[in-house]
Amino acid sequence: MKTDANVVRLSKVSPEQSPTSPVGRLPVALTTVRDNAAQQLKTALQALFDNADDTLFEMADRATSNAEQNAFFEAMRDLRLKRKNIERGFLQKVFEAFATLNQYEIGKPAPLDAVSFDALSLVQNDALEESVALDSMVAKVVSRDATALNHLTTRFNAMVSKKLDDKTNPLGPTCLCEFFLDACSSLGVEIRVKLIILKLFEKYVLTGLDQLYAQANQALIATGVLPELKSAPARRNPSRTNAPAGNAGQEAAPELSAGFADEGVQEVFGALQALLSQARGTTLAQRNRPADAMPISSNDLMRLLSHMQQRAPAQVSDDFDLREQLEGLLTRASAKAGKARVVGEVDEDVINLVSMLFEFILDDRTLPDSLKALIGRLQIPMLKVAVIDKTFFSRGSHPARRLLNEIASAALGWGEQDGAQRDSLYLKIEQVVQRLLNDFVDDPLIFSELLAEFLAFTGDERRRSELLEQRTRDAEEGSAKAALARRQVEQALNQRLLGKTLPEVVVRLLQEAWSKVLMLTCLKHGVESDQWQAALATMDDLVWSVEHHDEPEARMRLLEMVPSLLKALREGMASAAFDPFSTGEFFNQLEALHVQAFQRFKRSLPEDSAPADAPVLADITDEQRAELAEVGMDLPLLELPAAEAVEEPAMVEVIEEIILLAPGELRATEPEISLPDDDEALLQVDNLRVGSWVEFQEDEEHKLRCKLAAVIKPTGKYIFVNRTGMKVLEKTRMGLAVEFRRSAIRLLDDALLFDRALESVIGNLRKLKGT
Incomplete structure (x- = not known):
């Protein structure tokens, strides 16, 4: 009777359990473990949400721009509204996972393994940051509670038909993180906010798993499940259990801003270092270091780079090699000191990475040559910020990285014919570059300031161009409607008069x-x-x-x-x-x-x-x-x-068809070239999307950069505008296909420049690793 009573009670306490879940009955001892764990997890989640407002408010208070501050405030509101749904969804996932323990499942995808840096791709930077964060969280729990978790998994396997490992254990950190991410899928927040929420999950939920595992193991031992397995008593975390709730936000914010970056994101830089170490001896320069060479400190390296920065050439030529320039300075410093001085291994890895990134940037055909020369002058400031902060390589929201991406995005539509001396965009980029070369010593805050200024500038330009672009679209759509109406009138007249x-x-x-x-x-x-x-x-x-x-x-x-x-x-x-x-x-x-x-x-x-x-x-x-x-x-x-x-x-x-022309319109006398529907050039045209940037080779010397602003369906016209939103070209579908066939048109890659460069560097390092 007691058993039946327990079963009834669990059904009442666990409404979250899916009615469609497998019906294999769990042992009573396991249902007790499940219910106790669910209660503890629920309490931990409530603590997370109780303190989330304070943490996000603290982060908003530290924001460097209004947009960033608004993002945190919006996240606070979204989290409040969806708190109950997230709690309910998370616990439902826990109950569903327990419900399947006595059922074999066919066709279910294998659980996700830890991220493999051999397969690292930075195209989806947000996914990478999230993946790194999750791996770091899981690794901490496994490192701290590996024995207790392993004993709990072993005891579960002794009671259920479905074989588990630590990754598929419903109470394991991997599953719990997946359950929480799934429950949070409805949150419309940026990746930086999601990382903060994940850090809170780690702080308030995962750090309590030692107690949860200890209680679960003890409960199963009391019922006679593998009592011979002995676990060490769980360690208490006084900073978590004894800290007053009111201090939670103040306590979490520094941890989020420093600790998380130092732990999780370092894994990305570590993976890049591993690729670099395996590539050494192939194409990467090998340094012939004396045996008694002494590495210089990062501070000394920063001073050398600042010296180079003040004397950087006004135009960066193709043969400019930052590593050679630095080697020359080190040689002179060694001669003065009477002892060989070299760059430390970590700093040398940073130098190699930044050099390879800028090699890609200076070879990139998407950037106009004039602006490429300007952006090339940022190599030393970017190297300095990378030496200071290794998250430069992994954090998409890093101000220096964002500044580089924003400059490149703004430069996408810039043409050489715009005139560097009078063009506002060129002058603004030149101003940003000069400010960094003159003022950046070792305080990365300057990047945030320049980013905010540049975004304000490009925002104003974008609003003006979007307004003109909309007017262009409206005018073209009006012209298309008029042209279609003329065709209808022509048809009506010819039917009656011809x-x-x-x-x-x-x-x-x-x-x-x-x-x-x-x-x-x-x-x-x-x-x-x-x-x-x-x-x-x-x-x-x-x-x-x-x-x-x-x-x-x-x-x-x-x-x-x-x-x-x-x-x-x-x-x-x-x-x-x-x-x-x-x-x-x-x-x-x-x-x-x-x-x-x-x-x-x-x-x-x-x-x-x-x-x-x-x-x-x-x-x-x-x-x-x-x-x-x-x-x-x-x-x-x-x-x-x-x-x-x-x-x-x-x-x-009336023997000739009546043709109505718009004012100033000339009817085409030559028939347009016709291509088969499956022609590759036509497929290229059909893959064009509104907003795509292209470059037309008008003649041997002149190129035209423009954006596809609209496809006017009634007339089949493709309307192109320049970066100011003014119409510069119109083509038919067949006309564009002909341009593709003669290689007179080239698509410009509008993906983020830094991300493309880093992806290329990683790909090249992998190839070197395989050789």
């Missing part, structure tokens, strides 16, 4: 005047609208009214049609603001055409049906007379005898 012989005045009226009415109607209402159909019907009625008809009923139809037809024509042309003088001329000629039509009807009457001089409108009603008079028809003229008919009008046969 191949017909009509009075010249009617053809001109439709092509010059009524086409504008159709165009306006199409743009305002569309071709599916009643207004469009009414405008087409008016055009059809006009064409019918000037054609020859012999049917007797046609005379009455014409009498009924003319008033409404002329009224519709006048209203339509007035709505399109057509020239009133030209409108009057058209209507005078139309009146003559309709008079001729009525005269033809009179001549076509049988001789005995009416006297030769009988009025053609003898049987017209008073209402029809009033309508004709209202639209300006001259009734006395219609009453003239047939012998006095108006002169026949000039006729024209």
Whole structure:
């Protein structure tokens, strides 16, 4: 009965357990361990969230910019709102993991191993930082509590059918970290905030695992599960258990700003050092060091670099070798001291890494040559900051690294034709470089200041360019709609006029005047609208009214049609603001055409049906007379005898398609080259995305850098703008494909410059390792 009671109680306490989880029953002792552990983890999570506000507020207070401060405040708000869901999700994952211990699972992916630095790729820098942090957290727990964790895993294996190791143990640090990350997946925070939250998880949850493992092992020993395994008593962490809650934020912030960087991020630099050590003796320069050579301190190295910085050349040439320059200074220093002095191994690794990074940067085809020379002058300041702070290589948010990336991103759209002497971007980058060369000694804070200034500058430029770019897009979309409407009007005119012989005045009226009415109607209402159909019907009625008809009923139809037809024509042309003088001329000629039509009807009457001089409108009603008079028809003229008919009008046969051109537009006379749909060049065009930067080789000397601002679907045009947002080029899909085929267009890589450089360096070091 006691067992049943325990099972009922656990079901009530654990609503988080998935209803769809496997139903293998756990031993009672294990459910007790699970519940006790869940209660302890829940309490630890509550302590984490209780202190998160203080920690994030402390970090916000230390922020160096408004944007960074706002990011911390937003994270505080997001964490408060989602706290309960994260706690619930985390505990649910714990219960689900226990629920599967007596079930074999097929097809479940293997648990993630520790990050392999042989496979290190810095394309996804955030993922790398997160991975390093997790590995460091897990490694600390394993280092501290390896024996207790191993005994707990062994006891679990003695009780369940699913075989576990320390990484798959539901209470192991690897699983707990994964559960917490999964529960936090809904948080919309930056990587730096996520790292802080992970550090809090380590501080308030993982540091208590020694107690959790000790209690769990003791509970299982009490029930007779492998009592022969002996564990050392758990160590208490007085700094965690005894610290007042109110001091938690003050205590966590320094740890986060210093301790975490010193421990977790150092692993990345260590991995780079390992790659460098294996590459030595291949292409990396080997130093012939005397046996009694004494390494200089990092402070002495900084002084030498500052000396070089003050004497750095105004233009960095391709043959500039920072290592050779430094070697020369060391040789002179050794001669003065009377003893060989060399750079220490760690600092030499930093020098080699920075040198290789700048070799990539100076060879990078994405950077314009003029700006490349400016950026090359940053090599010594960047080396100095890397000597001071090794997180330069692993932390994407490092101010010096961000400054380099922001400069490169801003330079992406800069063209040599912009003129270095008067271009604001060039002058700003030159100002940043000169400020670093003049003022940077050993305080990295200058990078944060310059980054904030540069971001403010580029932000203003970006807002101006985005505004002009939007106007360019709007104008092009408007032009495209107008072009599509012209094609619709052309089609409607050609369907009704092509191949017909009509009075010249009617053809001109439709092509010059009524086409504008159709165009306006199409743009305002569309071709599916009643207004469009009414405008087409008016055009059809006009064409019918000037054609020859012999049917007797046609005379009455014409009498009924003319008033409404002329009224519709006048209203339509007035709505399109057509020239009133030209409108009057058209209507005078139309009146003559309709008079001729009525005269033809009179001549076509049988001789005995009416006297030769009988009025053609003898049987017209008073209402029809009033309508004709209202639209300006001259009734006395219609009453003239047939012998006095108006002169026949000039006729024209429409044999060529009517083409409507926009003002200033020239219709292409040469057909565009056609390529098959699977052509590689067309696939390259289709892979272009709005926002992509490209470089067109206009001729042997001139290149044009521009960004794809819009793809106008109705016309198939690709619109390109320069960095100010002004339109500089438009191409069709086929036209772009032709440019790709003749290698006259090149995509510019807009990925972060430092990250691309570091990825290239790592790739090269791996290749050297394999040789």
